[in-house]
Structures are given as structure tokens and as C-alpha cells.
Amino acid sequence: MVEHQPAALDGVFHAxxxxxxxxxxxQLASGERTVSELAAPHAMSLAAASKHVRVLEQAGLLRRAIDGRVHRCSLERQPLVQAFSWLRAYTEFWDARFDALEDLLNAGDDDDRD
Amino acid sequence: MVEHQPAALDGVFHAxxxxxxxxxxxQLASGERTVSELAAPHAMSLAAASKHVRVLEQAGLLRRAIDGRVHRCSLERQPLVQAFSWLRAYTEFWDARFDALEDLLNAGDDDDRD
DNA sequence: CTGATGCTCAACCATTTGGTTGATAGTTGC
DNA sequence: GCAACTATCAACCAAATGGTTGAGCATCAG
Incomplete structure (x- = not known):
């Protein structure tokens, strides 16, 4: 069962x-990145990028592993799935197909869904 | 083909x-609503609710048909599908299964495809 | 130890956001 | 015509957002 905590969605959508x-x-979708690596492509100060990283972190989208002076960031997909799941209900085109999908999943393989 | 105009996603996710x-x-997902009807459940002034309606409208999520003194609002699903589609790429859990799903649907029952 | 690096913190600033109230415009019904 | 109703507009306000700069704190390399 997918729980929808409204406040959590606030944070995810805002992020x-x-x-x-x-x-x-x-960037994170293809693997871990340091804060500097995340900042590099974006024409702004490191401090500004650091704030963006913090917003992602507080939304639960990013996990941070402090490793010496480097912060290794990784993507946390669960909140994305939550947002995805919320949207699902209102994009009727996919809706019917998702039911079939879940039937398929429940019948066939039950992965660990954390 | 789904186009991703970044600025559009800004508006949709912000909304x-x-x-x-x-x-x-x-509310709109189950049919048209007037601005007053949209405002009613939310403990705020009509003017405040009207601003929210405008944000949804500018994000392309809401279409407004002015009908006398009443504004009949309806949900525009296309931007939701766009957001949904963006998220899909980062929720890998579902991603692989989409293909299986579509295979399943294309193979088995293509009678009720809306 | 010293200096450079990676990152955050604090203060500051302009703009946006989300709400209020009061006034106003158009529509409907008597 | 007039009153009621739907909705927006305008002005205002507090708080949040997104950026800056400068200082500071660990950590790594020499």
C-alpha cells in the first residue's frame, strides 16, 4: 500500500x-556525486548549490554520506515513486494500465519494495 | 512524443x-467545478482561492470557461502526464515494468484502450 | 605545521509566495 | 432599477526562496 503523506509531497514537488x-x-540518477560535482554545471556559488542540495535532502530525495571532507550524495528514489504514484491517479491515460501492471506484479514477482 | 520543456515543469511542479x-x-478530477466550489473546502478567503486557481491555470493544469458570472474550471491532464513522464525516468522500480506492461497490454487485450 | 580544498554557516538582499481586506465589475433575478 | 451573487483586482503584509559574499571548520597533501 502506498501511503500519501501530504506534507511529504509538498517537499518533493517543491524540490x-x-x-x-x-x-x-x-546527475544523481547515474550515480553518486559530491556536492562540488553537483554544483559544477550550475552557474552559481558553491554555497547556493549547497542550499539546493539541502532542499533535496530535506525532501528525502538525496542521501548524504560524509566521507572525510567530501559529501557523497546519492539519489533516494522512494519519494519520487510517491510523487509518481500521486500523479498516476490524475493521468487517466496510464491509470487503467497501472492496475494491470500491479496485477502483473502481485501475480508474478514480489520484489522487496522497501 | 512527449516534449519536456523545462520551464513548463517548473510551473507544474510548483503548482x-x-x-x-x-x-x-x-476536486477537478471528478468533473468541472466553479471557483467557489473549488474554494469552499479550504478555510481561506475566496480571493486567496482564486489566486490558487490562477496558479493552476498558468501551469496549464486548469482550463477556465467563463459562463455568465460563473467560471467553470476543468482539469487539463496533459501537463500532469508531462510531470508523470519526467518522474518515470527516475523511478527505476517502475521503469522496467512499463515495457512488460505495454507488452502485456498490446499482446492480450487491446479492446478497452479508451 | 602550513596551505589548499570541500563544504557549511551567517548575514544580507531582492523577489516571490500565500494570505488578508476592501473595492469593483459583470450577471442574474425580482 | 436594484439587490444579491460570482469572481477579480489592488494594496498590503509576513514569511519563504534563491541568490550573494565573507568567514570558519575539518580534512588532506606536502
Whole structure:
């Protein structure tokens, strides 16, 4: 069962409303990045990028492993799935197909869904 | 083909970051509503609700048909599909299964495809 | 130890956001 | 015509957002 805590969605959608942060999510999708690496492509100070990282972190989209003086950041997909799941209900085109999908999943393989 | 115009996603995700506006989307999902009807459940002035309606409208999520003194609002799903589609790429859990799903649907029952 | 590096913190600033109230415009019904 | 109703507009306000700069704190390399 997918729980929808409204406040959590506030944070996730807000985090994704900024193109810099969406780009960071995109970067993280292909693997871990340090804060500097996340900041590099974006024409702004490191401090500003650091704030974006913090927004992603507080939205639960980013996990940080402090490793010496380097912060290794990784993408946390669960909140994305939550947002995805919320949207699902209102994009009727996919809706019917998702039911079939879940039937398929429940019948066939039950992965660990954390 | 789904186009991703970044600025459009800014607006859509921003619009969805507010619980009042998500509730309005929910209301609209079951059919047209006037501005007053959208405002009613939310403990705020009509003017405040009207601003939320405008945010949804500017994000392309809401279409307005002015009908006498009443504004009949309806949900525009296309931007939701866009956001959904953006998220899909980062929720890998679902991603692989989409293909299986579509295979399943294309192979088995293509009678009720809306 | 010293200096450079990676990152955060604090203060500051302009703009946006989300709400208020009061006034106003157009529509409907008597 | 007039009153009621739907909705927006305008002005205002407090708080949050997104950026800056400068200082500071660990940590790593030599």
C-alpha cells in the first residue's frame, strides 16, 4: 500500500519545481556525486548549490554520506515513486494500465519494495 | 512524443507543491467545478482561492470557461502526464515494468484502450 | 605545521509566495 | 432599477526562496 503523506509531497514537488534541482536529480540518477560535482554545471556559488542540495535532502530525495571532507550524495528514489504514484491517479491515460501492471506484479514477482 | 520543456515543469511542479492546489486538482478530477466550489473546502478567503486557481491555470493544469458570472474550471491532464513522464525516468522500480506492461497490454487485450 | 580544498554557516538582499481586506465589475433575478 | 451573487483586482503584509559574499571548520597533501 502506498501511503500519501501530504506534507511529504509538498517537499518533493517543491524540490522538483526548480530546474537546478531537477538537473541535480538527473546527475544523481547515474550515480553518486559530491556536492562540488553537483554544483559544477550550475552557474552559481558553491554555497547556493549547497542550499539546493539541502532542499533535496530535506525532501528525502538525496542521501548524504560524509566521507572525510567530501559529501557523497546519492539519489533516494522512494519519494519520487510517491510523487509518481500521486500523479498516476490524475493521468487517466496510464491509470487503467497501472492496475494491470500491479496485477502483473502481485501475480508474478514480489520484489522487496522497501 | 512527449516534449519536456523545462520551464513548463517548473510551473507544474510548483503548482503541485501546495496542498490546497493538489486538493483542487483532486476536486477537478471528478468533473468541472466553479471557483467557489473549488474554494469552499479550504478555510481561506475566496480571493486567496482564486489566486490558487490562477496558479493552476498558468501551469496549464486548469482550463477556465467563463459562463455568465460563473467560471467553470476543468482539469487539463496533459501537463500532469508531462510531470508523470519526467518522474518515470527516475523511478527505476517502475521503469522496467512499463515495457512488460505495454507488452502485456498490446499482446492480450487491446479492446478497452479508451 | 602550513596551505589548499570541500563544504557549511551567517548575514544580507531582492523577489516571490500565500494570505488578508476592501473595492469593483459583470450577471442574474425580482 | 436594484439587490444579491460570482469572481477579480489592488494594496498590503509576513514569511519563504534563491541568490550573494565573507568567514570558519575539518580534512588532506606536502
Amino acid at each position: 522538483l519545481a526548480d530546474p537546478t534541482r531537477r538537473a541535480m536529480v538527473h | 503541485l507543491a501546495d496542498p490546497t492546489r493538489r486538493a483542487m486538482v483532486h
